[in-house]
Amino acid sequence: MKPDTPFSSPPSLNAPTAVPLRSRRQWLRMVGGTGLSVAGLAMVPDVRLFAQQVQEFIEGPPVPDVAPEQLSPHVWMVYAKDGFPTAENQGLMASVLFVITQKGVVVLDTGASLQIGQMAIRMIKKVTSKPVVAVFNSHYHGDHWLGNHAFVEAYGKDLPIHALAHTREQIAGHEGNLWRSLMERWTNQATLGTKVFAPNNTVQHGQVFDYGDVQIKLHHYGRAHTPSDLCLEIVQDKLTYIGDIAMDNRIANMDDGSYLGTFKYYDAIQKAAGDQLWVPGHGRGSKTLLDTYGTFMRGIYEPCEKAVKEGVALDGAKARVLQDPRVASRAKTMDGFDSNIGKYTSLAYLEAEKEAF
Known part of the structure; x- marks a missing residue:
């Protein structure tokens, strides 16, 4: 994937709120020379706003809460209504799904930043006191996995983060830092502070993960949106999270994909899973989504x-x-x-x- 092509029309990078990098560094040196903390200076009215901007230079601002929606008996969604990253939406463009099981919470994609992941964790805690026990990343485009940082921070470095082998390789390699820097640029630095945490466990097509009352079956049928699109079937709920192989009302990025591969993927997963609520990473799900988007x-x-x-x-x-x-x-x-x-x-x-x- 080329650095300038995940979205062909990146948002304006000229938002007026950013403090120049050089000014921020000079101010940080000044703070160090006085022996005062940023928090201490922030108590002074004349520098309070500037102190806030310096903090956001180190780490972007929190993402406002988005109330979780229940899609099925076990599956909830933190819905992202915007299809492309902007300074206004702070990169919240791909939904985060989570599955509440007997053994804990399983998260299906984590969002586009540390801040989005932190917001998703707050929303999970509104629904259940159970801990997150696993994460799945559907593919290597950063709007779906950069939030891994928040979950590792909250639940430890040993938290299983599952992905197909090619997705793991891409995130751990060039694509990881590329997507981190692109998301900062497209959001006017709202995602600053996000670090790359690649998946730590390789999964394969056909595997079934047993979480007690819920089984999650993995599907992969070749190149569609990318070479390594992982779809996750929540067996008991007849719901399948399809990532970006189809979208509700957004034209999909096909830079890494294949039209013919997409059509073959649709046929294969519909034959394997049968009647499902197909839930995409972008937009609303429906039982007819693969048919309508395929058309x-x-x-x-x-x-x-x-x-x-x-x-x-x-x-x-x-x-x-x-x-x-x-x-x-x-x-x-x-x-x-x-x-x-x-x-x-x-x-x-x-x-x-x-x-x-």
Whole structure:
């Protein structure tokens, strides 16, 4: 994944509230020279605001509480209503799910920052006094796992954080620090203080984790949104958390993905799991989500596939995609449509070209 492409239209980085880095460092040196603490100087009215800004330079501000919603007998969600990271939403763009079991709480994705993870922990404690006993990371895009920091901080470094092998490798490697720095930039430093905590346990397709009254079954059927998308079926509840292989009302990032792989993934997981409430990382879940989002995705890929077969250039393929009723019907309401449809049509065209040769 290229550093500037997880979202093709990053938010403005010119928010007026940030204190220049050099000024903050100079102020910290001044504090050290006086022997006074930041907290002590903060009691002085003239420097109270500046002290607050210095603290936020060291660690971003807390994320406001989002009341958890119960989706099924065992599953709750801290819902993220915004599809893209901004200074205003502080990176809260991917939902955090948690499952309350006899053996404790299992968290499905942890959010985009230390601060979001801390907020999610506060919300879990509003619902249950049980400790978090495990975390699962669905894939390596940072809006789904940077909150690991908060859970390690709260429950210890031995807390099991599960992911597929490729996801572990990506987070522990280049992708980890890349996503940490990108999220800081996109949120105007609201996520500062977040550290990379990669998953510490490798899982595989078909594994079933037994938490007493709840079993969680793992699904992976190849490249879809990324090469390593992990979907988690809460067996007793007939609910499956699908991460980013489908979205409710947002055009998905396909930089690391495959259209044909996505269609194959949908077919395989529906055959394996049957009737489910499909819950995405972005947006609301439904029993028809894979069908409705798959229809939209086919509206992008199939005109490109036909254009390649007929020797029509990319511009002509884009025109066909925009005219396709499966795409046109979503154009006015889908988050990120205008800024992303051109790019992801291009990716569909390239994939269709590759398949043709």
